[in-house]
Amino acid sequence: MEFQADKIDSLVPQWLMTARKMILESFSQKIEIETKTSRNDLVTGLDRKIEQFLVRKIQECFPGSQIVSEETRPTINEIEEEGLLWIIDPIDGTMNFVKQKNDFAIMIGIFRGGKGQRGFIYDVMADRLYHGGPDQGVYCNYQKMKSPPDVPLVDGLLGVGGVMLINNKYNLQKIALASHGIRIYGSAGIEIIHVLNGQLIGYLSHLHPWDLAAGKILAETLGLVVKTIDGREVNVLSSIDVLVASKNAQKDIIMMAQSHC
Ligand code: 2AM
Ligand code: CA
Ligand code: CA
Numbered sequence: 001m002e003f004q005a006d007k008i009d010s011l012v013p014q015w016l017m018t019a020r021k022m023i024l025e026s027f028s029q030k031i032e033i034e035t036k037t038s039r040n041d042l043v044t045g046l047d048r049k050i051e052q053f054l055v056r057k058i059q060e061c062f063p064g065s066q067i068v069s070e071e072t073r074p075t076i077n078e079i080e081e082e083g084l085l086w087i088i089d090p091i092d093g094t095m096n097f098v099k100q101k102n103d104f105a106i107m108i109g110i111f112r113g114g115k116g117q118r119g120f121i122y123d124v125m126a127d128r129l130y131h132g133g134p135d136q137g138v139y140c141n142y143q144k145m146k147s148p149p150d151v152p153l154v155d156g157l158l159g160v161g162g163v164m165l166i167n168n169k170y171n172l173q174k175i176a177l178a179s180h181g182i183r184i185y186g187s188a189g190i191e192i193i194h195v196l197n198g199q200l201i202g203y204l205s206h207l208h209p210w211d212l213a214a215g216k217i218l219a220e221t222l223g224l225v226v227k228t229i230d231g232r233e234v235n236v237l238s239s240i241d242v243l244v245a246s247k248n249a250q251k252d253i254i255m256m257a258q259s260h261c
């Protein structure tokens, strides 16, 4: 199936607006909450409802698409590179959604022939949609974004996964101290938005395909680096430690992480 840019650019934002309404309505209702792998790993009825809604829309409007999504279609071993692939995170930052009703995102990454074509990260509570791809650049609520300045580690704030920092993986505590400061927002999508707009110089965390798909497309389109901690390319269908960063910050972080080995 072809990548139908105009159809995608017109339909997906409408779906995201509908999903936002579902979320706002849910705040006055009782939400079903379950744990998955641990007490810190939650899924709610809304994660499932939004995922089902998006999957149904994709199947109706783009029949023949392959879909990977966190809650009901996480299997990646049958994905073929040809054709259109949609990778969905219905609520990224479920813990924030439950505890804070803020700082969570809906994310969709669209690939064709293994190449990222469109990323959508929707900061639901701020009502800010970040979308774009290599053919058109990146937009925040339809305003074209510039690439963020190429700031080194010492001059910027670094976003990190909390568990990785606690475990001091890759010498992360030293890297954090070398930066101007660290931030932990609890949503990969929100962290990557901050890297896109230059509020963070980088974000380092263990990510699954649905945590990274949309952000990788947007970050690479803006000239940011999306690599493993030892500088290798990232396969978006793997679950892996990923650094999204300015070129200068990435160089600094890689050097400090390697000096630890
Ligand atoms: P999620 O809310 O969609 O699960 C939190 O630090 C960030 O890591 C969120 O983007 C969260 O996405 C993601 N994450 C991935 N795996 C997780 C897990 N097992 N437990 C908690 N957060 C996880
Ligand atoms: Ca989850
Ligand atoms: Ca996620």
Ligand code: CA
Pocket (backbone or CB within 6 Å): 047, 070, 089, 090, 091, 092, 093, 094
């Ligand atoms: Ca999720």
